[in-house]
Amino acid sequence: MSIFSHSAYDKHEQVAFYQDAKSGLKAIIAVHNTNLGPSLGGCRMWPYADDGEALNDVLRLSRGMTYKSAMAGLKLGGGKSVIIGDPRKDKTPELLRAMGEFINTLGGRYITAEDSGTSVEDMHIIGERTEFVSGLNESSEHGGDPSPSTAYGVFVGLKAAVEHRWGRTDLSGLKVSVQGVGNVGFRLAKLLEEAGAELFVTDIFQDNIDRAVNQLGATAVGAEEIFDLDVDLFAPCAMGAILNDDTISRLKVGAIAGAANNQLAEERHAEVLREKGMLYAPDYVINAGGIIDVYYQQQGSPERGGDGYDPAQVKAHIETIGTTMQEVFQRAEESGETTAHVADRVAEERFGHEDALKKTDSAAA
Numbered sequence: 001m002s003i004f005s006h007s008a009y010d011k012h013e014q015v016a017f018y019q020d021a022k023s024g025l026k027a028i029i030a031v032h033n034t035n036l037g038p039s040l041g042g043c044r045m046w047p048y049a050d051d052g053e054a055l056n057d058v059l060r061l062s063r064g065m066t067y068k069s070a071m072a073g074l075k076l077g078g079g080k081s082v083i084i085g086d087p088r089k090d091k092t093p094e095l096l097r098a099m100g101e102f103i104n105t106l107g108g109r110y111i112t113a114e115d116s117g118t119s120v121e122d123m124h125i126i127g128e129r130t131e132f133v134s135g136l137n138e139s140s141e142h143g144g145d146p147s148p149s150t151a152y153g154v155f156v157g158l159k160a161a162v163e164h165r166w167g168r169t170d171l172s173g174l175k176v177s178v179q180g181v182g183n184v185g186f187r188l189a190k191l192l193e194e195a196g197a198e199l200f201v202t203d204i205f206q207d208n209i210d211r212a213v214n215q216l217g218a219t220a221v222g223a224e225e226i227f228d229l230d231v232d233l234f235a236p237c238a239m240g241a242i243l244n245d246d247t248i249s250r251l252k253v254g255a256i257a258g259a260a261n262n263q264l265a266e267e268r269h270a271e272v273l274r275e276k277g278m279l280y281a282p283d284y285v286i287n288a289g290g291i292i293d294v295y296y297q298q299q300g301s302p303e304r305g306g307d308g309y310d311p312a313q314v315k316a317h318i319e320t321i322g323t324t325m326q327e328v329f330q331r332a333e334e335s336g337e338t339t340a341h342v343a344d345r346v347a348e349e350r351f352g353h354e355d356a357l358k359k360t361d362s363a364a365a
């Protein structure tokens with residue numbers, strides 16, 4: 001397995017491997033870029049088929065975090081960690097404590113948070129061994145869970161897309177399809193319902209569908225049918241690679257704005273969307289509400305000299321997603337480039353800038 005020449009390596013600053021025989025921990029931390037501050041990104045636990053799959057995932061995800069935090073205007077770099085194992089079978093307090101020790105060896109260059117396969121409770125256990133952990137804010141309304149903030153950021157970004165595409169600021173009567181009404185998708189659907197949108201939802205779990213139908217008056221549609229609907233906007237809130245040759249040829253929407261990470265199956269799909277006149281809200285720009293929330297949970301904690309977590313400050317920062325999104329749409333329209341390409345370029349200008357010195361903000365670290 002190659003490392004430095006790995007296709008996803010892309011100028012990573014550091015990749016660390018760790019094994020703890022006693023607890024069975026096998027983990028990788030990838031630090032992509034710390035120009036803007038210490039790297040922050042979730043700890044994913046997954047039963048990867050092999051080490052190569054785990055390495056590929058952590059490299060791709062940590063790079064994505066650099067772009068996401070830069071676009072969100074945070075003094076953070078990009079990093080991510082993966083634990084190789086099945087979270088339902090292999091996760092033990094000993095293993096999580098060993099992970100805390102591993103994170104601690106990086107001395108604050110990497111700060112962790114919850115992700116797929118890890119929870120707020122797990123972060124507390126990791127936190128027994130390292131201070132470089134976020135998403136523990138029990139005093140916040142949601143006990144550290146960033147999903148409500150992610151949903152709010154997507155809502156703000158979606159409104160910017162509607163304004164750019166149709167020149168309207170109200171959402172009443174707008175037909176929106178939501179794929180995946182889980183933690184983020186359901187909350188987004190609720191905000192859309194309150195704003196008067198007409199909802200069409202799908203999920204692989206019937207109870208999630210029932211919740212949206214019963215509580216929000218949404219229309220339930222099949223998992224495949226969601227791509228063929230005659231609606232205005234598609235909000236993918238389930239999984240990645242959902243914008244591919246098959247789905248794009250079926251979608252009839254004017255805009256796509258949702259929470260899922262890595263929505264484009266391949267980079268070229270951004271161009272296909274542009275040619276078809278579907279306005280695409282780049283995923284890592286629109287779904288940054290969660291990382292913004294986690295940043296303030298970390299930075300605002302009294303142990304770090306902060307004044308505490310201020311929900312109004314967090315909300316105001318999340319609302320900047322709307323202006324960033326408008327800027328991306330505008331620049332793409334003027335230059336004829338895809339929105340995804342413009343977002344990448346703006347992010348690179350921000351984190352790669354000479355002035356963005358390696359300033360490891362002690363307050364944030």
Ligand code: NAD
Binds near residue numbers: 182259
């Ligand atoms: P979640 O697991 O709570 O919700 C995902 C939902 O999608 C589930 O209800 C699941 O049943 C459904 N689903 C899965 N496959 C599906 C399919 N083929 N068709 C229809 N529904 C399907 O996860 P979440 O926290 O709500 O995250 C949703 C997406 O947003 C993910 O891609 C995640 O990476 C991304 N994201 C989440 C956050 C956050 O703060 N939670 C932040 C940034 C990005």
